Amino acid sequence: MEELDLPDPDDPPAPPKEPQEETAEQRAAALRAQRTLKLLTVLLTVCPTLVVAALARTNPYVEPGHEGYVYERPRIFGHGGFQGTVAGPGNFGLSLFRNEAISIDMRPQTHSEAFEVLAQDDLTLQFKFHAVISIEQGSVVRVVNEYGGLDWYPRFVAEPFRSFVRDAVQQYQSTDLKTTMDDCARIVHERLERYLEKTPFKLVNLSVGDINYPLVVVQAVERKLAAQQLLAEKDTQQQIVIKDAAIEVNRAKGKAEAQRIISSTLTSHYLQHEAIDAQKKLAESPNNTTIYIPLGPTSSQ
Template structure:
């Protein structure tokens, strides 16, 4: 509209010049024509609005919101209308204890009280987007700062409302996924009623009080020691069983040998050994003993 104002100023200057001296009156028509051209050019430019990909436009004229949405590309609108642009892509809003991570600078984590009265600090990211057809009603009822008026307060309130049903240790460990699903459903319901869609809810971190952390660590260490001791005992039992099996095998072997070694068998083994000694190239003297005794071997070595 700035161009239109310049054109109107030129037209006014033309009318003023026509009423003054002859020297200025000669330029009056030129000023009027130039002013009219600038006004037409300004109105034409103001009538065309470009909407980029991933966004939509909502137009309002003198405070009245037009329900028709401006899609991507060039759109012809009333040159006096204002166009608010809404991002329809998936957006994220992070609330973190780390100063450089969240939307709000500084510690912006969500502090809640658990069922056992302990303070739990939660870092969280909300992924959401607006429903394009709801953009005019959002603009009319909330404005373009729906992130601060809807996303942030609704998320923080619903997390606090649902955290009171869980103990601090349960939130930190076994019931964390259940808690996340529960707050997802409650936040999604509130978002949809306001023209937003909750894409995903990410609990990035849950910090417990230092005393609770030490208790959990002690419990985990005790469980690990118990598991280690159980493993050692199991190993010792297996080793004892192995030794019993080995001893039983040796005993069975000795029993079998003692039953199979008769006098004739021993005599036969004696004769075989004497034959091997006789065939040996080493010098020796073999004395054959009486029946039932072992031979005596004499050597010159």
């Protein structure tokens, strides 16, 4: 049996071990650990509070010229719904609810519609109508609840507006629309204004753009205008020829009248007188020789 090496009770006790000194690296590591623990404690305490505060506070903003329909969008619990209105520019105000705003532009806006419509003579015309419509101040609740909010124009106005234009255009011949389009626009204006009479929407102005005819019609009109211009030129040339002929007739009449007058004044005595004057002038000339030849008894006749 193996004997155990037990200390002798008579031996003096061993001196206690001295603790080892902590190094600088160990102290720095311990300090970093303490700081990290404190930072984590602060973050775990403060961050949830900040997140909750940020999510709980809302303040919707509405731009100038707009009105805002403010409603609550529940986060977890609640029913939400309408909270109030705000006129821009401005904010609804801080709230613990998650409020949002539907911003409606109340200022006059131009709404353009392009058309390709058959006229009364079955000719397809292309043109545009422009309607300027504003929204009555303070009516944002009606606009959202009754007319579709931001989609109020396509949902409530666009289709009736188009129908009024088509009905008015089809009453006229395509060749007359250039001169009667103002009457057509007046009809559409009256019908659209009457349609919007009991709504928050007000028709400010209505105008018509250029009318575009089919290419075949444009070419036919150009040919007609060219023919009319050529005809006008021919008429002008004809008038010139007539005037020239009248001038020649008057010139001929003048010559004939002159000859008649001359012929009526050329008597035998006048001719003898003119002959004697001519002979006198010849006799006075130094380079002239006059020879008289008697002709006998008949020369005096």
